[in-house]
Amino acid sequence: MQSIYQRIEHLIESRGMTKKAFCETLGISTGNFGDWKRGKTTPSTNKLIEIAAFFSVSLDWLIIGKGNPTRVREARGEYGVDSESSDLPLMSGLAENEKEFIREYIEFSAYRKEKRND
Structure with a gap:
């Protein structure tokens, strides 16, 4: 285990x-x-x-450690990160998995900021 x-x-x-x-x-x-x-x-x-x-x-x-590391999703709108972020000029040349990584990082940064303010 x-x-x-x-x-x-x-x-x-x-x-x-x-x-x-x-x-x-x-x-x-x-x-x-x-x-x-x-x-x-x-x-x-x-x-x-x-x-x-x-x-x-x-x-x-x-x-x-039971099961698979199932990905957990929150509603994108909660942190102001949605599919429109993919249209940003900086993200236009990136692969979809790279865009997803950036979205997740933005969501995590917002989450950490929210936790620091609590």
Whole structure:
């Protein structure tokens, strides 16, 4: 059975990110990340929620590892990111999966900003 760390590592690799970039993006110290790897500690509940939101996976899968890392979708309009964003000149030459990555990043950034303001 995979650990929470192993599932996070799988998500990082599947996204094509480095572990350093992941830590910087989510505000995780590399020391804490190393502690997760060694099994010394596990991410806090709030951090697990952030990680699940960032990778658009279910929190259940991230914590328990049962089933597939099903992508969770929220209504795009909630954060003001919709299909019209694809029409932006900067995005016109990008592949659909690259556009989706950018949309997800914008949604995650809005989510983090909202959480900081709570």
